[in-house]
Amino acid sequence: MCGIVGVVSHQPVNQLLYDALLLLQHRGQDAAGIATNHSSMFSMHKANGLVRDVFRTRNMRSLMGNSGIGHCRYPTAGSSSEEEAQPFYVNAPFGITLAHNGNLTNWEQLKQDMFKNDRRHINTDSDSEVLLNVLAHEIQKATTGYSLEPSTLFEAVTVLNRRVEGGYAAVAQIADVGLLGFRDPHGIRPLCYGILEGEQGTEYMLASESVALEGAGFRFVRDVLPGEAVFIDAENKLHSRICADNPSLNPCVFEYVYLARPDSVIDGASVYNTRLKMGEYLAEKIKREGLADDIDVVMPIPDSSRPAAIQLALRLGKEYREGFIKNRYIGRTFIMPGQALRKKSVRQKLNAIGDEFKGKNVLLVDDSIVRGTTSREIVQMARDSGAKKVIFASAAPPVLYPNVYGIDMPTRDELIAHGRTVEEVCKEITADALVYQDLDDLKRSISDVNPALTSFEASCFDGKYITGNVSADYLDRIENARHNPKDKGSTGEDAGRTQLNLNYATTEA
Structure with missing residues (x-):
């Protein structure tokens, strides 16, 4: 569980992103980061600690640009290296930053595929970096010219959803192209978006919870649907498409029990109610x-x-x-x-x-x-x-x-x-x-x-795993890595997912 946010505005977004992360602080207290896009360049600052401790005035001044993404990280018993703080960045194609909430259950295999077949190097044990590289690779494959059309981007996300397994929601900034948000085909982890109408036009925010939108003055529009990708282009136009073959909505019940703030609305249900x-x-x-x-x-x-x-x-x-x-x-x-x-x-x-x-x-x-x-x-x-x-x-x-x-x-x-x-x-x-x-x-x-x-x-x-791909061997391997943190190859979104060898059942969505 982490907090993610993305903003497209007509004004500098550093303060908006900071304020939104404060409202999402309950989703992650281990690390925080912001990346903004300005004149074809990214500015980024991230470190371990609470949002209020990570960002100082000098850091905020360096985060220039009218669009960007932010992340607050959920602490686990695994690695807490600053190298795994988010957002992550790759320079090709176009230049992409990404922030991710969730866990990929097949990230180890994807990491191997990235190296052997896609010629991409993964530098950490974070599945978020794997997710970013899968996205970057599929965008590169789908792009034929020097520009990136929404249809091409949605094609890339469709292939990503076929390759990636698990529960995830992500926001990604593509340099001078736009802001992308997408949610896994099972709708496990939450993601929503809102708008702010101003004299200069419409501004957009994507976030893990509606409370971040409302606290920043944005009007909640709706939740991103399972398997849906939402893209705000360089002209501030919003595009969306379902990028999954058989999406179904299966929100995590623990969001309502404990994780989310009571003043949030997730998938149409007030957490408080x-x-x-x-x-x-x-x-x-x-x-x-x-x-x-x-x-x-x-x-x-x-x-x-x-x-x-x-x-x-x-x-x-x-x-x-x-x-x-x-x-x-x-x-x-x-x-x-x-x-x-x-x-x-x-x-x-x-x-x-x-x-x-x-x-x-x-x-x-x-x-x-x-x-x-x-x-x-x-x-x-x-x-x-x-x-x-x-x-x-x-x-x-x-x-x-x-x-x-x-x-x-x-x-x-x-x-x-x-x-x-x-x-x-x-x-x-x-x-x-x-x-x-x-x-x-x-x-x-x-x-x-x-x-x-x-x-x-x-x-x-x-014990019913909605993605239908969780085996007893997988659970054993992750539990072993939790007890033996030096044994790599079992870290998730923030490293070290805790799992055990139990009697379990799987169900297809």
């Missing part, structure tokens, strides 16, 4: 399991579980209270590498208000339980603050399987629900009771908000 629905369905399950009468107060684990907890409390007729205060200057523990660092950060990140817990039976609501480190510490904090009983509820089902499409999931020995019953997980996190959302109810939470959404990428919950 889907989380409210998650709370409603979770409340019904708590009633079915006979736990409602034991609850005095409902509390969220801030921030992403708050909408679910509010609606859950309303449905149960219980008091809703804020028992934990969040330090907003500590990163997300889910995406922090290293168990010790995550455990230490929990109490730095959250502080309990003791009076809200004393003598009460407390229902704690979180968006999900992945490793269990945070959950265990929070349960203990509630007990230390005087809670009589601690019931824990997850707005998502148990995380049982690896994700191979751009979300960093723990290895088998870290994934708390793997190989354990609900009762055993409850014991591990030291709660008095534990309730997980049912997967069907999670999907209904999204479909209720947008009935057009009927199919989802939910492999971390059900």
